[in-house]
Amino acid sequence: MDGKFVEVSNLKKYFHVGKRQILKAVDDVSFSIERGSTLGLVGESGCGKTTVGRHLCRIYEPDEGAIRIDGRDISHISQRQCRELAKKVQMIFQDPYASLNSFFTVGEIIGEAFTIHKMFRSVKERRDRIRELLEIVGLSAEHANRFPHEFSGGQRQRIGIARALALSPELIVCDEAISALDVSIQAQIVNMLIEFQRTMNLTYLFIAHDLSMVRHIADDTAVMYLGALVEYGATDAVYGHPAHPYTKGLLSAVPTPDPVYERSHRRIVMEGEVSDPINPEPGCRFYARCREAEKLCGEVAPPLKKIGGNHMVACHACKEKEGERST
Numbered sequence: 149m150d151g152k153f154v155e156v157s158n159l160k161k162y163f164h165v166g167k168r169q170i171l172k173a174v175d176d177v178s179f180s181i182e183r184g185s186t187l188g189l190v191g192e193s194g195c196g197k198t199t200v201g202r203h204l205c206r207i208y209e210p211d212e213g214a215i216r217i218d219g220r221d222i223s224h225i226s227q228r229q230c231r232e233l234a235k236k237v238q239m240i241f242q243d244p245y246a247s248l249n250s251f252f253t254v255g256e257i258i259g260e261a262f263t264i265h266k267m268f269r270s271v272k273e274r275r276d277r278i279r280e281l282l283e284i285v286g287l288s289a290e291h292a293n294r295f296p297h298e299f300s301g302g303q304r305q306r307i308g309i310a311r312a313l314a315l316s317p318e319l320i321v322c323d324e325a326i327s328a329l330d331v332s333i334q335a336q337i338v339n340m341l342i343e344f345q346r347t348m349n350l351t352y353l354f355i356a357h358d359l360s361m362v363r364h365i366a367d368d369t370a371v372m373y374l375g376a377l378v379e380y381g382a383t384d385a386v387y388g389h390p391a392h393p394y395t396k397g398l399l400s401a402v403p404t405p406d407p408v409y410e411r412s413h414r415r416i417v418m419e420g421e422v423s424d425p426i427n428p429e430p431g432c433r434f435y436a437r438c439r440e441a442e443k444l445c446g447e448v449a450p451p452l453k454k455i456g457g458n459h460m461v462a463c464h465a466c467k468e469k470e471g472e473r474s475t
């Protein structure tokens with residue numbers, strides 16, 4: 149074992165829907181994250197990102213495959229062990245409106261984990277820690293007695309982050325944590341997360357359907373399409389030299405701050421709908437939408453193959469290009 153902090157190997161999660169139908173939400177996904185670094189997980193809505201993230205917190209138990217955190221296999225641990233895992237792994241959610249209980253004060257929300265884990269017997273110690281957490285995320289101690297609806301979206305997400313930090317976790321799954329926020333607020337939250345990573349040596353799985361912020365925070369990026377990774381590698385490589393037609397399409401949709409480039413740049417419009425994750429066709433899952441598809445692509449699913457360094461892509465067409473390059 150190479151000692152990566154997070155190691156997910158061949159993860160599969162199938163949901164049974166309706167009569168004898170199987171929805172392959174996550175179908176053989178593998179990745180790893182080094183301690184103190186960030187993996188960005190990107191892809192359109194419904195591709196399985198949240199399902200992957202929930203496995204790291206053991207909200208879901210895998211059907212197949214293994215999840216190792218800090219060297220320990222957590223794939224099939226007990227309920228009690230899952231509670232213990234919460235001290236190590238926490239999640240921040242997309243919707244800061246829905247994810248905070250509106251009947252609790254901010255202090256109660258942040259301190260809930262202390263009650264569950266029977267921490268801070270003294271009221272003062274507990275209150276001090278809640279105040280400290282509020283200040284860490286840029287709020288103030290007085291906010292502890294207020295209710296979530298009194299805060300803006302960005303402030304609520306700060307409360308969600310304070311809650312996630314309460315037990316001093318080592319890994320945080322940020323599930324579309326900034327997607328619901330205005331762009332200017334997104335940058336503030338991302339910069340704060342980057343700062344916390346540095347000072348607390350946190351490891352992140354940063355899930356997003358919008359690619360623009362991922363580039364700033366993620367060391368590595370994994371692109372997911374219908375339950376599988378189609379491209380994976382160092383963020384600079386994936387963004388600088390995208391290889392999979394799907395990644396190229398996603399990136400082409402990201403607006404740049406350069407108006408000259410924007411005027412001259414033609415977007416790759418991805419046609420067609422995302423195929424159905426229920427009983428998928430054989431072959432590449434992107435086949436129906438792919439501009440570069442060949443006959444083989446409709447018949448055989450391409451495996452992830454290395455195209456240089458740790459840059460990997462699952463595409464028959466890209467493999468041919470690699471062949472050309474190496475001859």
Ligand SMILES: Nc1ncnc2c1ncn2[C@@H]1O[C@H](COP(=O)(O)OP(=O)(O)O)[C@@H](O)[C@H]1O
Nearest residue numbers: 163171173192193194195196197198199200425
């Ligand atoms: N508990 C569940 N039961 C049945 N289907 C589910 C469940 N959770 C997610 N799905 C389905 O699995 C697929 C992946 O969902 P999800 O992981 O939420 O995707 P994403 O986070 O990328 O939008 C979707 O088709 C979704 O409808």
Ligand SMILES: [Mg+2]
Nearest residue numbers: 197198199324
């Ligand atoms: Mg999701």
